[in-house]
Amino acid sequence: MYILMVAQFLVMGAMSMIIPFLPLYLRELGMKDPGQTQLWAGLIFGINFLSAFLVAPIWGSLADKVGRKIMVLRSGFGMSIVILLTGLATSPLQLLLLRLLNGTVSGFIPASISLTATNTPKEKSGYALGLLQSGGVAGSIMGPFIGGVLAEIIGFRSIFFLTSMVVFIATVVVLLFVKEEVKPDPSAPRQGFFSEGSFVLHQKPLVFLFSVGFLLQFAMLAPMPQMSLFVSELGAPGGYIAFFAGLVTAVTGIANMMASPFLGRFGDRYGPERILFYSMIGAGVVFIPHAFVTGVWQLLGLRFILGLCVGGLLPSLNTLIRRYAPAGKESTAYGYSTSATFLGNMLGPITGGFMTGVIGIRGLFILTAVMLLLGSWWLKIGLNHNRQTSKQRVSRHVSSA
Incomplete structure (x- = not known):
């Protein structure tokens, strides 16, 4: 590890x-x-x-x-x-x-x-x-x-x-x-690529988690290309626009790096779905005051707090994907998850640039907050529906037995 x-x-x-x-x-x-x-x-x-x-x-x-x-x-x-x-x-x-x-x-x-x-x-x-x-x-x-x-x-x-x-x-x-102790079973029956993909994509919890992964990357990266212009608009101390634009990105990453292991451990203890849910809410709430900052130092503080919330997103999502992936199809599930996040990486900055021209970057911050808060609700609804469906299946199985 x-x-x-x-x-x-x-x-x-x-x-x-x-x-x-x-x-x-x-x-x-x-x-x-x-x-x-x-x-x-x-x-x-x-x-x-x-x-x-x-x-x-x-x-x-x-x-x-x-x-x-x-x-x-x-x-x-x-x-x-x-x-x-x-x-x-x-x-x-x-x-x-x-x-x-x-x-x-x-x-x-x-x-x-x-x-x-x-x-x-x-x-x-x-x-x-x-x-x-x-x-x-x-x-x-x-x-x-x-x-x-x-x-x-x-x-x-x-x-x-x-x-x-x-x-x-x-x-x-x-x-x-690095030793791979858990390897694929060579005697297990194998399907073609499209059959395996169809099997994974018919797992509703996984498709739901893939959509959450896309939403996370889309929302988080949408404002990123405009950040240097926003720092310039706020007035970088000493006129060091490039330095402070890089610092705004760096503090988010540093906080993310600090928080990820701790939030991952909390997820192991209290459930990754809870950490993912509250991290999305936290990130959405922190994006709201982004729209009202008047100085670079305020923005830096908010970006650091945002990074602490972001640290709980992808580790929790990946833990849930492992939980719901069919046995022997874990890597296939992570492959589709990676495609979803890459799609968010591509479309987020493009859409964010377009929306900034329409509503401004402060409006984009509010829109990003709304997306994350709605995404947390979407996550809660989807996981609760999956739990209820699983319980109903168990009840029917017990009744028939």
């Missing part, structure tokens, strides 16, 4: 290093027009999520057949090769295709989640998944900062080579030191 947490930190840090300098790298590749540079930067960044969204269920289904650890290794070694080739790209089109390929071979994070969830006692899975999220969040926070510093020191292309090496080392560590 601890090795996978560190590996998640290294992988997420390596993968997010590209964010600060992607437009500058495109200029180095010969793209001069600022409008075209921004358009291609958006396409290149987003295409990775698109291909990952499409193939995640395939890799998840395969993991249930051949094992979860091998999927972690496949993804890690595959990404290290693609990232190395990215440093050799000579045109924006090559860069776009390589990012598309990177998303196709990716899956290190969901495979790690599946491996941890299936090899951890159920009564401790919330804590384990919370620790895993802490590692990933820490990497995503430090990655852009490290990437920006290294871009000034060693240049853009060298960062890709360094990133490739870091991902490769993380994968070798997993290969040598």
Whole structure:
């Protein structure tokens, strides 16, 4: 578990290093027009999520057949090769295709989640998944900062080579030191990809949880692209807009990283559905005063509190997915869950940008709060309906017996 947490930190840090300098790298590749540079930067960044969204269920289904650890290794070694080739790209089109390929071979994070969830006692899975999220969040926070510093020191292309090496080392560590004790049963009957997918998607609790995962990512990421403009509007101290815009994002991640293991442990003790429900309510309530802040320091305080609430969201959701996933189909379920969250990652910022043009970012904060509060109600209704249905089935079974 601890090795996978560190590996998640290294992988997420390596993968997010590209964010600060992607437009500058495109200029180095010969793209001069600022409008075209921004358009291609958006396409290149987003295409990775698109291909990952499409193939995640395939890799998840395969993991249930051949094992979860091998999927972690496949993804890690595959990404290290693609990232190395990215440093050799000579045109924006090559860069776009390589990012598309990177998303196709990716899956290190969901495979790690599946491996941890299936090899951890159920009564401790919330804590384990919370620790895993802490590692990933820490990497995503430090990655852009490290990437920006290294871009000034060693240049853009060298960062890709360094990133490739870091991902490769993380994968070798997993290969040598992580043991998969609970493996797929080779004698179990196997179905085709579409049959397994249909079986999982007919599990109503899982489909419901997938929709909650999509909603969470959609709502949380919708305001993110506009945050730097909002910091500028508030008036950054000393005029350091870029610094405070990065700090606003960083404090949320730091609080998330701090809270995830503790809220995961509370979930093991009191039930992950309770932690998920109250975390959604907390996040929704905290978004409301976002719309009324008058200074950057107020915004920083609210973003830190928001991060504490966010720390209970995905670990609790992943714990519930493990609970409701059919035996032997856990990785398939996590594959579809990953697709749902990637879809939220893609559509959230796009929709948020459009809505900001209509109602402003302060109005977007209120809309995000409403979405999360309605989502908590949706979660409560869905889980209660599932419990009642399960009780009715048990009662009918007892009566017939």
